[in-house]
Amino acid sequence: xxxxxxxxxxxxxxxxxxxxxxxxxxxxxxxxxxxxxxxxxxxxxxxxxxxxxxxxxxxxxxxxxxxxxxxxxxxxxxxxxxxxxxxxxxxxxxxxxxxxxxxxxxxxxxxxxxxxxxxxxxxxxxxxxxxxxxxxxxxxxxxxxxxxxxxxxxxxxxxxxxxxxxxxxxxxxxxxxxxxxxxxxxxxxxxxxxxxxxxxxxxxxxxxxxxxxxxxxxxxxxxxxxxxxxxxxxxxxxxxxxxxxxxxxxxxxxxxxxxxxxxxxxxxxxxxxxxxxxxxxxxxxxxxxxxxxxxxxxxxxxxxxxxxxxxxxxxxxxxxxxxxxxxxxxxxxxxxxxxxxxxxxxxxxxxxxxxxxxxxxxxxxxxxxxxxxxxxxxxxxxxxxxxxxxxxxxxxxxxxxxxxxxxxxxxxxxxxxxxxxxxxxxxxxxxxxxxxxxxxxxxxxxxxxxxxxxx
Numbered sequence: 001x002x003x004x005x006x007x008x009x010x011x012x013x014x015x016x017x018x019x020x021x022x023x024x025x026x027x028x029x030x031x032x033x034x035x036x037x038x039x040x041x042x043x044x045x046x047x048x049x050x051x052x053x054x055x056x057x058x059x060x061x062x063x064x065x066x067x068x069x070x071x072x073x074x075x076x077x078x079x080x081x082x083x084x085x086x087x088x089x090x091x092x093x094x095x096x097x098x099x100x101x102x103x104x105x106x107x108x109x110x111x112x113x114x115x116x117x118x119x120x121x122x123x124x125x126x127x128x129x130x131x132x133x134x135x136x137x138x139x140x141x142x143x144x145x146x147x148x149x150x151x152x153x154x155x156x157x158x159x160x161x162x163x164x165x166x167x168x169x170x171x172x173x174x175x176x177x178x179x180x181x182x183x184x185x186x187x188x189x190x191x192x193x194x195x196x197x198x199x200x201x202x203x204x205x206x207x208x209x210x211x212x213x214x215x216x217x218x219x220x221x222x223x224x225x226x227x228x229x230x231x232x233x234x235x236x237x238x239x240x241x242x243x244x245x246x247x248x249x250x251x252x253x254x255x256x257x258x259x260x261x262x263x264x265x266x267x268x269x270x271x272x273x274x275x276x277x278x279x280x281x282x283x284x285x286x287x288x289x290x291x292x293x294x295x296x297x298x299x300x301x302x303x304x305x306x307x308x309x310x311x312x313x314x315x316x317x318x319x320x321x322x323x324x325x326x327x328x329x330x331x332x333x334x335x336x337x338x339x340x341x342x343x344x345x346x347x348x349x350x351x352x353x354x355x356x357x358x359x360x361x362x363x364x365x366x367x368x369x370x371x372x373x374x375x376x377x378x379x380x381x382x383x384x385x386x387x388x389x390x391x392x393x394x395x396x397x398x399x400x401x402x403x404x405x406x407x408x409x410x411x412x413x414x415x416x417x418x419x420x421x422x423x424x425x426x427x428x429x430x431x432x433x434x435x436x437x438x439x440x441x442x443x444x445x446x447x448x449x450x451x452x453x454x455x
Contacts, residue, residue, distance in 0.1 A: 024278060024281070025204065025280065025281050026203070030147065031123055031148075031149075038073045038121070039071050039123055040064075040122060040126060041073045041075055041116070041125045043117065043125070043126065043127040044057065044060070044075070044076050044127070044130050045127065046078055046081060046089075047078075047080065047107060048082060048083045049085050049130045050088050052130050053076065054092065056132055057096075068140065072098060073098050075102055076093075076099065076102070077102050078103045078104065079107055079111075080104055080105055086101075086103060102115060108215035109216060109217060110215040111216075118205070118209050123202045123203075124143050124202065125200055125201075126199035126200075127196070127197075133241050135240040142154045142197065142237050146200070151201075151234065152200070152227065152232040152233050153200050153204065153223070153224065153235070154199045154234070154236075155190065155197065155220075155234065155235070155237070156195040156197030156237050156239040157190070157191045157237065157239065159179065160191055160238040161238070163241065164241070165242075165243075166241070167242075167243030175194065178194070178255075178258065181262065188224070188228065190224050190234055191236060197239060204227070208232075218260075218261035221261065227279070229274075229276055230277075230280060231280050232281065272351065277358065302419065303415070305353035306349060309348045313344060313345040314404075314407060317338060318403075320340055321333050321334060324337055330388075330399060334381060338376060346365060346370075346372075349423070350423065354419075356423055369418075372414050375410065375414070376413075379410045380403055380406040383402045383403065383405070384399065384402065384403070387402045
C-alpha cells in the first residue's frame with residue numbers, strides 16, 4: 001500500500017489501479033501543445049538516498065522549467081527508506097509545487113514504478129535513476145516520440161553507436177552479456193534493457209502494467225519484452241551515461257533474479273498465457289487505414305518460420321513412419337505418422353510462424369489443420385499407391401524417397417492454405433471513427449509552444 005502527498009506535503013489516500021479494458025488500444029494521437037494539465041510525470045525511485053535526492057530533484061526541476069514546453073510533475077517514489085529520505089522529499093514538496101511524494105512500505109524498484117505509473121493521470125510517464133547518470137539532454141528526445149504519437153514506449157540505450165558511456169569493464173561485460181542473452185532467449189530487438197531512463201504513454205501503461213509481474217530490477221526488461229511482443233513501437237535513444245561509483249546494486253542477486261525472470265517470461269510467452277492482443281494498435285490513423293482489421297505478417301519471415309517448422313515436422317514424420325512401419329502396413333503407418341506430425345506442425349506454425357497467441361480459436365485452427373492434413377494424406381497415399389502399382393515389392397528406401405517428394409509438394413500447398421485460410425486475418429470493413437475533438441481546431445489556428453501550468 002502506498003500513500004501520496006499533495007503539493008503542501010499532506011498524505012492522501014492511495015489511488016486505485018485502473019483495470020485494463022478488454023478492447024485493443026486506440027490509434028496513437030499527438031498531444032496538443034495547449035494542453036493545460038500535466039503532460040509528463042517523471043518518477044524518481046529512491047531507497048536511502050538522503051544525500052542524492054535534493055540535488056537530483058532541484059537539477060531536474062530546473063532543467064524541465066527551462067526546456068520542457070508542457071506541464072510536468074516530478075514524483076519521488078520513496079521505496080521504504082530507513083534514513084532521512086522521506087524528510088528530504090517532504091522539504092522538496094514544500095519547495096516546489098510540481099513535486100509530489102509517494103511513500104511505499106515495501107522495497108522494489110519495479111513495485112515503486114508500477115504504483116506511481118498506475119496512479120498517475122499524466123499522458124506520458126517516465127522515470128530516471130536518482131544518481132542522474134544519464135545526461136538530461138536526452139530527456140526531450142526520449143519523450144518527444146510519445147508526445148507526438150509516433151511511439152508507445154521509449155528507452156535510453158548505452159549500447160548504441162551514438163552513445164557515450166563511462167563505466168568499468170566489469171559492468172560493461174555484464175551489461176552486454178545480459179542483452180545478448182535476451183536476444184538469444186527472448187528474441188529481444190532492443191539493445192539495452194536496464195538503462196534507468198524510460199518513458200511510456202499513459203494508455204499503454206494502463207494496459208501493460210497489469211501484465212508485468214516483477215517488482216525488482218527485472219521490471220524494465222519485462223516491460224520492454226512484453227511491449228515488443230505485443231507489437232508496440234519501442235523507441236531507443238542513445239544517451240551519454242557516467243557510471244555511479246556509489247551504486248549499491250547487489251550484482252550477484254540481480255543476475256540471479258534476472259535469469260529467473262527470463263525463464264518465467266519465456267515460459268509464459270511460449271505457453272500463450274499473456275493476453276498481448278489487448279495491446280495491439282490499429283494500423284494507422286490515416287482514414288484510408290481504418291478499413292484494415294490488421295496488418296498481415298511479412299511473407300519472408302513467415303516463409304522462414306514455416307520452412308524451419310516444416311523441416312522439424314518432416315524429421316518427426318519420417319521417424320514416426322519408420323517406427324510404425326515395423327508393425328503396420330505402409331498406408332497405415334503413413335496415415336498415423338502424418339496425423340501425429342500434422343497436429344504438432346499446426347500448433348508450431350500457429351505460434352511461431354503466424355504469431356497467433358492464446359487459446360482462442362485453437363480448436364478451430366487444429367480442425368482446419370486436419371483438413372489440410374487430409375490434402376497431404378491424399379498426396380502421399382496416392383504417391384505410395386502409384387509406386388506399388390508401378391513396382392510391386394519396392395524397397396523401403398524407395399518408399400521414403402517417394403514420400404519425401406510428395407511431402408515437398410504437400411508442404412507448398414499447406415503453406416498457402418495456412419496463410420490464406422487457416423491463419424489468414426479477416427479484413428472487416430469498419431465505419432470511419434469520429435475524429436478526436438482535439439483534431440477539430442481550425443487549421444489556421446497557430447499552435448502554442450509556450451509553457452503551460454505546472455501540474
